[in-house]
Amino acid sequence: MEYTVQKLGKLAGISTRTLRYYHQIGLLVPSRINSSGYRIYSQAEVDQLQQILFYKQLGVSLDAIKRIITDPSFNSTHALYDHREKLLTKREELDKMISTVNKTLDNREGRTTMTDKEKFEGLKQKMIDENEKEFGKEIRKTYGDAQVDKSNQKMKGMTQEQFERAEKLGEEVLVTLSEAFETKDPSSDLARKTADLHRQWISLYWNSYTKEAHAGVAQLYVDDERFTAFYDKDQPGKAAFLRDAIHIYTDMVDN
């Protein structure tokens, strides 16, 4: 089988420009050029291209890939060891950046919104106070002061728009929960939707979402009678249903 640039490009899922570029740098040379100047690739090039794309997926530079696949005396395993070192270094740098960003955001959250909309500020403070009075102690016990303070700080740092969105989401969770509860199946689509809405909702208050913490909070809804009372208000069993739905959800989602 022989391929022109477009045929091969479609086969491999890359652009024709890419193939011309690979030819230009000598990474993938067509088996021949036909009388009209067209690049013609055959099976050997298809195989080589697969190799190239594999290494590319690992983040290896085209220059390094060229050395790996064209020079048979080149130790590709050693090259991959080297490459891994580079990747690990990069990840450390990234981790540092992420940590610094987190720190910066933490510091800012407390001070951003000054005395602009007092009413709004008052409302938020009121919500924090009530939250604290009702559930603060239990959550603090389970997740530590730092987490709770951060959540409160974040609430204070929210813009009015974000705040309204959060309140709306919170209501949506309750409405969808009621609908889902009627299915009696915590793995139903509606239940999954509820769990997903709930994730969105807490994500607005948390600095970093993790499945584990989400699942932990879900459990708390059953373990702490005040939470249970809140969710079971209309129909008993809703708190447990929500917990089950969230646990199924966090077990399904891959990250």
Added chain:
Amino acid sequence: MEYTVQKLGKLAGISTRTLRYYHQIGLLVPSRINSSGYRIYSQAEVDQLQQILFYKQLGVSLDAIKRIITDPSFNSTHALYDHREKLLTKREELDKMISTVNKTLDNREGRTTMTDKEKFEGLKQKMIDENEKEFGKEIRKTYGDAQVDKSNQKMKGMTQEQFERAEKLGEEVLVTLSEAFETKDPSSDLARKTADLHRQWISLYWNSYTKEAHAGVAQLYVDDERFTAFYDKDQPGKAAFLRDAIHIYTDMVDN
């Protein structure tokens, strides 16, 4: 105080080329140009440069930095949230690459020196099996199958070198824990070191470290008697001590 390019460059630890480039793109404009055409910077520019370098350190693009520091109506906190998302996405991509490289290298090692490493391969599989038998059910219940499978997969994906490092770290945790335990103070330096070593250790098995999950595992050491038995083997109270140390640690560490 006034500075020429070289003076300011030395002060900030950057090249003169960089300063000229920042001028060119309008990111840092000198306060004035003297009669000979020299760029002259004063205090205001020094301050702005510090800001620029801070954001640069977070991996923010110069274009984004420019918007952040020149447009006062720009919400820099929101920009940082966005930026953090990008960083997290990048880290996921990196993790995938690293995992694939590890897998590839593992496969190659197997092919090239198959019989040589058989013992080692067997050892890893044995560890996974034992782990599963002993703690699998409890951990699966708490953290879900996905997390446990990932951890096992990661163990299989480890190279011999990494594997040895992991085992050594595991021992270090135990040794340091014993020393720290004698201080009777879970906030002592030694206790903090123990928690940090423990973090490093589990990070080798987890795809992504989070404070919450770390704290959760620490709690498990106390809640699950099999874990407790393991850590309390020599001196009762060590499991609880480790949990306390880790909780103090996760509350302190910013990310």
Added chain:
DNA sequence: AATACACCTTTACGTAACGTAAAGGTAAAG
């Protein structure tokens, strides 16, 4: 055969953030 249309070619600029010459003025010190 003429035309339309899909496909091919090469050339070349743009991207991010500078490093590195090259060619040529300027300031201060000897």
Added chain:
DNA sequence: CTTTACCTTTACGTTACGTAAAGGTGTATT
């Protein structure tokens, strides 16, 4: 007055292509 250190602008190189632009080729339809 010369050396030396410092300044300037212009411009090419870096990575892996995307995106025109200008023009030739292959095939099907009119």
